[in-house]
Amino acid sequence: MNDAPVILSVEGLSKNFGGIQAIDSVDLDIRKGEIVALIGPNGAGKTTFFNCLTGIYTPSSGDVYLSNPESGKKTRLNGKKPNKITEIGMARTFQNIRLFPTMSALENVMIGRHCRTNALILGAIFRGPATRREEEGIVDSSYQLLKKVGLHKQVNEQARNLSYGAQRRLEIGRALATEPFLLLLDEPAAGMNPKETEALVALIRQICEEGHSILLIEHDMKLVMSLSDRIVVMDYGKKIAQGTPEEVRSNPAVIKAYLGEDVDA
Amino acid sequence: MFPVKELKRSALISLWFAFLTFPILVVKVDPLERIVQWRWSNMFYIAIGSFVLSILAKVYMIRKERRDARKKETAATEPFAQRIIREPRFLYPLAIACLIFGVSFPFLFSVYQTNIMTTALMYVVLGLGLNIVVGVAGLLDLGYVAFYAVGAYSYALLNLHFDLGFWLVLPLGGLLAAFLGILLGFPVLRLRGDYLAIVTLGFGEIIRLILENWSEFSQGPSGIANIPRPGLFGIDISFGGGITYIYYLVLLLVIFTIFVVNRLQNSRLGRAWLALREDEIACQAMGIDKTKTKLIAFSLGAFWAGLVGVIFAAKTTFVNPASFTFLESAIILSIVVLGGMGSIVGVIIGALILILLPEYLRALSEYRMLAFGAVLVIMMVFKPNGIVSTVRRSYRFKGHAEIEGDSHE
């Protein structure tokens, strides 16, 4: 039904912490241009799944491949460091916001530009034309990103002084600064009011239209249903269902996972 | 004004200290002659001293509480020192005044004073170098002196065996130290904070012990003497002139270092260091290579220590392992923390205080190090953020006029 190239392919991914099987052989494909939602009750292993994809945790078994949609280059991510994975083109936000609290909003986004720029010691010291141009470019593109996420009025504000919703959006801006073709969002709407959530939906749509594919974890079902092309449901570390919003909505296993009991469908 | 309860408390404190110091301060034994000396007067001094000090401390606390209460009423004002540093219109004239003072120092003061000032300035550079590692990148390095030693011995040995001159060895010593920094940093920078601290401390000791014991290489504890002072286009300079010359050399190095550190802090690399200090995981997720970035900070710091090491050898014309003990590392670290981590001005003030203070405390002669230790504790207790508590000048965006105009959709 969709023949866009697969950009992320996860095969039999598992992760256990001591005795806890946090993820139990999960498969997943994401195609270019898709918005896929990963849902499931708390503790289902969604965040752990993200951590395994982005190299923050090492998976216990299974494989993760990331393919650049432009060049078609396919890379196996297992054992790669988080920064390498970001460099290849997958960036993320965090469920528990992890901004650089005493740095300004702009500087936070500028950090995101790090892996797409080059100046090192000598560049910093001599600050030649190339370095200056690069710095200007960093500031410019970072500012544009702040504008995109609607924070350009708080450019110089310290991240820790921003409102909760603004911090979440700043995280998105910072992740976008790394020029990912796949963006992972961990509960981006958590703690937002309905108005903020609405703006977020528009933002995510816009980001997708600009050519980024998106995998997002979210509990706000309205957001999930309206945004996603596909939904993947996890429970106790296992993938229990996947499909279009309609399919998932009526899946008995999903209803059971969420309500904790059998529901006659 | 001063309640009885407090007096009672002070009396108890003084009793406690009298008890605490009793064996060490009062009793003195001679095991050979089998004589015991009871120095009761010491106990008396301690009792009185701790009584008075505890009252003073209490008064200070009460005052401070009142001041803080008042401060909360009036709007929080930025401390004076920080306002000066933040505002270029204060900072630049101040910097120029310092520079003029620095340049005219040898004319205003004696050779002896100039010599002391040279030492203080060397520590400014060491402090700024370590500041990159500890203050900016947040890596606790307790063996910084090892790199200083590498610089000093580079000059001493290269000069001894290959007759290399000061100006050639100066960068070479720095590079050698930086290289060693990379060698050490590569395996250990993965360790978390305090583990890194003890490993670097151990490394510092290893270097010193090797210098002390491997006599064929380093001439052992007796050290290497008759290291030539730096020449100026082949001219030999008189002793007094030599000191002035080295003073200017170090002053230049200070200026160069400030320039470089300042540029580094406001660069892509400097941002990455700061971010790394704030959140390592987020940093990695943003594509920053943690190990590489830390390694750069670590070896840059080492490079500066190496440079100062070479100058140290040239200044004293003599090096031995005893100059590179842990105490030295501790002093440099104290400069960074005392001044205010991450702040260039803070480090300069810290170095001047910590190096000049003991020099001018020479009147206290043997009490000097005792006072030094006490000052460290007291300063930390009363000013835990350092003298210039981190005023980071973050990048201020002023470019686009849209900030005010344009509203968000």
Added chain:
Amino acid sequence: MDYFIELFFSGLTRGSIYALIALGYTMVYGIIGLINFAHGEIYMIGAFTAFIVATVLSIYGFPLLAIVVIAGVAAAVWSSAYGVTIERLAYRPLRQAPRLAPLISAIGMSIFLQNYVLLAQTSDFIRFPELIPEFAFMEPVAHIVGSSDMVILVTTAIVMIGLTCLIKYTKIGKAMRATAQDKTMAVLVGINVDRVISATFVIGSALAAIGGMLIASHIGQINFYIGFIAGIKAFTAAVLGGIGSIPGAVLGSMILGLTESFATGYVSSDYEDVFAFSLLVLILIFKPSGLLGKAEIQKV
């Protein structure tokens, strides 16, 4: 073979002393996360107190057993008093301060205490009285294991067992474990954290003092500087075993002691400390949290 056994026992002796000091480091670190740089000085003060008390008593003609007991108790009491005072003055005001402030304060305290003892007593090495006699029953093995080695080993073993019981079964021990795990929770369940921290310093200091007295009598001389290197070695041992872990501190100390002993015996005594630190670096490279330390997985 005798030489090997001799080295083995002298390594264990060394290790025991390191363990007595390392426990203080590891306990304090476990509870307030501070490298207590002044801990080596506590050990040194313990040795000096024991020296002073023992000498005074022997001048007044007390019997040996009484001297040993009284000097040991006095060393433990005064060292604990110093430990608690240091915590109160130099660390407690800095609990909320940036991470490096208490460390600098500790370094300052260490410099202060060294010079305090130097000025109050002497800068020279002084002969420490022989508190442990050569036991007759040790005669047959005396060429391999000295009496004082034996006493040190036995004392350390007893102290370790006592400490384990204290931490496992007593109220304060449980409070200590709770505080080490989660300070906020400990406060919430009504534990007086200040008291727990003081108790930690008391126990750690008393152990260090006993170590100080034993090693001083074993080696036969002390000066104001002995705390520094012993402190660093003990801390190395604590890190080696995994800082915060009590069995780790003991294991690390024994490994360190044995390594040093064999290295000195078979290679060269000049590089004893080099071996110690190289061992530390090597172990940490392969096991970054130490031998028995828990690997820290940060929850993201």
